[in-house]
Amino acid sequence: SQQGEEDPQALSIQEGENATMNCSYKTSINNLQWYRQNSGRGLVHLILIRSNEREKHSGRLRVTLDTSKKSSSLLITASRAADTASYFCATGTNSGTYKYIFGTGTRLKVLA
Amino acid sequence: EADIYQTPRYLVIGTGKKITLECSQTMGHDKMYWYQQDPGMELHLIHYSYGVNSTEKGDLSSESTVSRIRTEHFPLTLESARPSHTSQYLCASSMGLRQYNSPLHFGNGTRLTVT
Numbered sequence: 001s002q003q004g005e006e007d008p009q010a011l012s013i014q015e016g017e018n019a020t021m022n023c024s025y026k027t028s029i030n031n032l033q034w035y036r037q038n039s040g041r042g043l044v045h046l047i048l049i050r051s052n053e054r055e056k057h058s059g060r061l062r063v064t065l066d067t068s069k070k071s072s073s074l075l076i077t078a079s080r081a082a083d084t085a086s087y088f089c090a091t092g093t094n095s096g097t098y099k100y101i102f103g104t105g106t107r108l109k110v111l112a
Numbered sequence: 113e114a115d116i117y118q119t120p121r122y123l124v125i126g127t128g129k130k131i132t133l134e135c136s137q138t139m140g141h142d143k144m145y146w147y148q149q150d151p152g153m154e155l156h157l158i159h160y161s162y163g164v165n166s167t168e169k170g171d172l173s174s175e176s177t178v179s180r181i182r183t184e185h186f187p188l189t190l191e192s193a194r195p196s197h198t199s200q201y202l203c204a205s206s207m208g209l210r211q212y213n214s215p216l217h218f219g220n221g222t223r224l225t226v227t
Contacts, residue, residue: 031213042118042202042218043155050213088155092213099170100216102147102155 006089006106014111019076021106023089024069031092032065033100034074036085043088046074081112115139118203118219125193126227133188133222135203144186145216147202148172155202161186193226200224 007022023032031050035043049056049065049072056063062075076083086107090100116137125131137144142163147155157170161180175197176190186205190197200223204216 033215035216035218040221040223042220043204043216045215045217048213048215086152090216099157099160100145101157101171104154105152107152 006103008106010107012109013079015081017079019079019108021074021087023072023103025091027093029091029093032072033090035088038085079110081110084110116205116217116219118222120222122223124225127194129193131190131193133201135186135219136184137205141205141207143206145204146188149200149202195226198224198226
Protein backbone atom coordinates (compact mmCIF):
# COMPACT_ATOMS: atom_id res chain seq x y z
CA SER A 1 0.00 0.00 0.00
CA GLN A 2 1.02 3.62 -0.34
CA GLN A 3 3.31 5.44 2.08
CA GLY A 4 0.77 8.24 2.13
CA GLU A 5 -2.95 7.72 1.93
CA GLU A 6 -5.38 10.59 1.87
CA ASP A 7 -8.83 10.60 3.30
CA PRO A 8 -11.40 11.28 1.99
CA GLN A 9 -10.75 10.38 -1.64
CA ALA A 10 -13.25 12.99 -2.75
CA LEU A 11 -14.89 15.94 -1.02
CA SER A 12 -17.59 18.30 -2.22
CA ILE A 13 -18.44 21.44 -0.25
CA GLN A 14 -20.11 24.81 -0.68
CA GLU A 15 -18.13 27.99 -1.14
CA GLY A 16 -17.31 29.55 2.22
CA GLU A 17 -17.18 26.25 4.08
CA ASN A 18 -14.02 24.73 5.49
CA ALA A 19 -12.40 21.67 3.91
CA THR A 20 -10.37 19.16 5.87
CA MET A 21 -8.21 16.46 4.33
CA ASN A 22 -6.19 13.84 6.15
CA CYS A 23 -3.02 12.00 5.28
CA SER A 24 -1.60 8.89 6.93
CA TYR A 25 1.84 7.46 6.38
CA LYS A 26 3.80 4.43 7.49
CA THR A 27 7.50 5.15 8.02
CA SER A 28 9.53 7.74 9.89
CA ILE A 29 9.68 11.05 8.09
CA ASN A 30 11.84 14.13 7.97
CA ASN A 31 9.08 16.37 6.68
CA LEU A 32 5.61 16.27 5.18
CA GLN A 33 4.43 18.49 2.36
CA TRP A 34 1.09 19.30 0.81
CA TYR A 35 0.61 19.98 -2.90
CA ARG A 36 -2.29 21.10 -5.07
CA GLN A 37 -2.89 19.89 -8.61
CA ASN A 38 -5.35 21.52 -10.96
CA SER A 39 -6.78 19.29 -13.66
CA GLY A 40 -4.22 18.40 -16.31
CA ARG A 41 -1.44 20.42 -14.70
CA GLY A 42 1.65 19.84 -12.58
CA LEU A 43 1.66 20.02 -8.80
CA VAL A 44 2.11 23.24 -6.87
CA HIS A 45 3.75 23.23 -3.45
CA LEU A 46 1.50 24.61 -0.70
CA ILE A 47 3.19 24.08 2.64
CA LEU A 48 5.94 22.04 4.32
CA ILE A 49 5.93 20.93 7.94
CA ARG A 50 9.00 19.44 9.58
CA SER A 51 8.84 16.37 11.78
CA ASN A 52 9.53 18.45 14.90
CA GLU A 53 6.66 20.85 14.18
CA ARG A 54 3.03 20.24 15.17
CA GLU A 55 1.16 22.99 13.35
CA LYS A 56 1.79 25.46 10.59
CA HIS A 57 -0.26 28.21 8.94
CA SER A 58 -0.08 29.85 5.55
CA GLY A 59 -2.91 32.20 4.62
CA ARG A 60 -6.14 30.15 4.62
CA LEU A 61 -4.21 26.90 5.06
CA ARG A 62 -3.56 25.17 8.35
CA VAL A 63 -1.54 21.98 8.56
CA THR A 64 -1.12 19.76 11.59
CA LEU A 65 1.26 16.87 12.07
CA ASP A 66 1.01 14.08 14.62
CA THR A 67 4.10 11.89 14.33
CA SER A 68 2.88 9.53 17.04
CA LYS A 69 -0.15 8.68 14.89
CA LYS A 70 1.76 9.10 11.63
CA SER A 71 -0.88 11.45 10.31
CA SER A 72 -1.34 14.98 9.04
CA SER A 73 -4.32 17.14 8.19
CA LEU A 74 -4.78 20.05 5.82
CA LEU A 75 -7.53 22.56 6.59
CA ILE A 76 -8.62 25.10 4.00
CA THR A 77 -10.78 27.78 5.58
CA ALA A 78 -13.44 29.84 3.80
CA SER A 79 -13.06 27.81 0.63
CA ARG A 80 -13.48 29.33 -2.82
CA ALA A 81 -14.40 27.85 -6.19
CA ALA A 82 -10.76 28.37 -7.21
CA ASP A 83 -9.72 25.88 -4.52
CA THR A 84 -11.24 23.09 -6.60
CA ALA A 85 -8.32 20.74 -7.28
CA SER A 86 -6.67 17.53 -6.10
CA TYR A 87 -4.57 17.75 -2.97
CA PHE A 88 -1.66 15.42 -2.27
CA CYS A 89 0.55 14.87 0.74
CA ALA A 90 4.17 13.88 0.21
CA THR A 91 6.61 12.58 2.77
CA GLY A 92 10.35 13.07 2.85
CA THR A 93 12.02 10.21 4.65
CA ASN A 94 15.07 9.84 6.85
CA SER A 95 16.50 7.06 4.71
CA GLY A 96 19.39 9.12 3.42
CA THR A 97 17.79 9.64 0.04
CA TYR A 98 15.91 12.63 -1.21
CA LYS A 99 12.87 10.85 -2.54
CA TYR A 100 9.39 12.13 -1.84
CA ILE A 101 6.57 9.61 -1.66
CA PHE A 102 3.14 10.88 -2.64
CA GLY A 103 -0.21 9.88 -1.27
CA THR A 104 -3.31 8.91 -3.19
CA GLY A 105 -4.82 12.41 -3.20
CA THR A 106 -8.11 14.04 -2.21
CA ARG A 107 -10.23 15.51 -5.01
CA LEU A 108 -11.88 18.65 -3.67
CA LYS A 109 -14.79 20.31 -5.41
CA VAL A 110 -15.99 23.68 -4.14
CA LEU A 111 -19.44 24.62 -5.39
CA ALA A 112 -20.21 28.28 -6.00
CA GLU B 113 4.97 29.30 -11.15
CA ALA B 114 8.38 27.62 -11.01
CA ASP B 115 10.83 27.79 -13.91
CA ILE B 116 10.67 24.17 -15.00
CA TYR B 117 9.61 23.31 -18.51
CA GLN B 118 8.42 20.13 -20.13
CA THR B 119 7.97 19.47 -23.82
CA PRO B 120 5.95 18.35 -25.56
CA ARG B 121 2.78 19.07 -23.63
CA TYR B 122 0.87 16.35 -25.49
CA LEU B 123 2.21 13.48 -27.59
CA VAL B 124 0.38 10.78 -29.55
CA ILE B 125 2.60 8.16 -31.14
CA GLY B 126 2.40 4.66 -32.53
CA THR B 127 3.64 1.49 -30.88
CA GLY B 128 7.36 0.80 -31.28
CA LYS B 129 8.45 4.41 -31.72
CA LYS B 130 11.36 5.87 -29.76
CA ILE B 131 10.51 9.06 -27.90
CA THR B 132 12.26 11.52 -25.63
CA LEU B 133 10.41 13.70 -23.16
CA GLU B 134 12.26 16.90 -22.40
CA CYS B 135 12.60 18.59 -19.02
CA SER B 136 14.60 21.70 -18.26
CA GLN B 137 14.87 23.93 -15.21
CA THR B 138 16.52 27.31 -14.86
CA MET B 139 16.78 27.37 -11.06
CA GLY B 140 20.13 25.57 -10.77
CA HIS B 141 18.56 22.78 -8.74
CA ASP B 142 20.73 19.75 -8.09
CA LYS B 143 17.92 17.23 -7.66
CA MET B 144 15.53 16.27 -10.43
CA TYR B 145 12.79 13.69 -10.61
CA TRP B 146 10.42 11.97 -13.04
CA TYR B 147 7.01 10.86 -11.83
CA GLN B 148 4.35 8.90 -13.70
CA GLN B 149 0.71 9.65 -12.96
CA ASP B 150 -2.42 8.08 -14.39
CA PRO B 151 -5.46 10.40 -14.43
CA GLY B 152 -6.80 11.03 -10.94
CA MET B 153 -4.26 8.72 -9.36
CA GLU B 154 -1.18 9.01 -7.18
CA LEU B 155 2.29 9.85 -8.46
CA HIS B 156 4.88 7.12 -8.84
CA LEU B 157 8.60 7.94 -8.85
CA ILE B 158 10.32 6.35 -11.85
CA HIS B 159 13.72 8.09 -11.95
CA TYR B 160 15.68 10.66 -9.97
CA SER B 161 19.03 12.40 -10.05
CA TYR B 162 21.14 14.13 -7.43
CA GLY B 163 23.27 15.98 -9.95
CA VAL B 164 25.27 15.72 -13.14
CA ASN B 165 26.10 12.12 -14.09
CA SER B 166 23.92 10.81 -11.24
CA THR B 167 20.76 8.83 -12.05
CA GLU B 168 18.79 6.32 -10.01
CA LYS B 169 15.72 4.20 -10.65
CA GLY B 170 12.68 5.02 -8.59
CA ASP B 171 10.09 2.88 -6.88
CA LEU B 172 8.03 2.05 -9.96
CA SER B 173 9.60 -0.25 -12.51
CA SER B 174 9.90 1.58 -15.79
CA GLU B 175 11.20 0.70 -19.22
CA SER B 176 12.41 4.25 -19.68
CA THR B 177 15.92 5.63 -19.24
CA VAL B 178 17.20 9.05 -18.21
CA SER B 179 20.40 11.02 -18.47
CA ARG B 180 21.84 14.04 -16.61
CA ILE B 181 24.66 15.52 -18.62
CA ARG B 182 23.84 19.10 -17.63
CA THR B 183 22.41 20.39 -14.37
CA GLU B 184 19.43 22.01 -16.05
CA HIS B 185 18.42 19.14 -18.34
CA PHE B 186 16.90 15.75 -17.42
CA PRO B 187 15.40 14.02 -20.47
CA LEU B 188 13.48 10.75 -20.30
CA THR B 189 13.64 8.28 -23.19
CA LEU B 190 11.43 5.36 -24.17
CA GLU B 191 13.24 3.17 -26.72
CA SER B 192 10.10 1.40 -27.90
CA ALA B 193 6.78 2.83 -26.79
CA ARG B 194 3.86 0.54 -25.95
CA PRO B 195 0.20 1.26 -25.12
CA SER B 196 1.00 0.46 -21.45
CA HIS B 197 3.20 3.57 -21.43
CA THR B 198 0.15 5.78 -21.94
CA SER B 199 0.16 8.13 -18.95
CA GLN B 200 1.11 11.59 -17.74
CA TYR B 201 4.80 12.16 -17.02
CA LEU B 202 5.73 14.88 -14.54
CA CYS B 203 9.21 16.30 -14.08
CA ALA B 204 10.22 18.02 -10.85
CA SER B 205 13.27 19.57 -9.26
CA SER B 206 14.38 20.68 -5.81
CA MET B 207 17.31 22.62 -4.47
CA GLY B 208 20.24 21.81 -2.32
CA LEU B 209 22.06 18.51 -2.46
CA ARG B 210 22.08 18.26 1.32
CA GLN B 211 18.73 19.83 2.07
CA TYR B 212 16.02 17.44 3.12
CA ASN B 213 13.41 20.14 3.62
CA SER B 214 13.18 21.62 0.15
CA PRO B 215 9.90 21.56 -1.79
CA LEU B 216 9.50 20.12 -5.25
CA HIS B 217 8.86 22.36 -8.24
CA PHE B 218 6.88 20.68 -10.99
CA GLY B 219 6.51 21.19 -14.70
CA ASN B 220 3.08 20.99 -16.30
CA GLY B 221 3.68 17.47 -17.52
CA THR B 222 3.65 15.57 -20.80
CA ARG B 223 0.52 13.58 -21.55
CA LEU B 224 1.61 10.60 -23.63
CA THR B 225 -0.75 8.40 -25.62
CA VAL B 226 0.62 5.33 -27.41
CA THR B 227 -1.71 3.87 -30.00
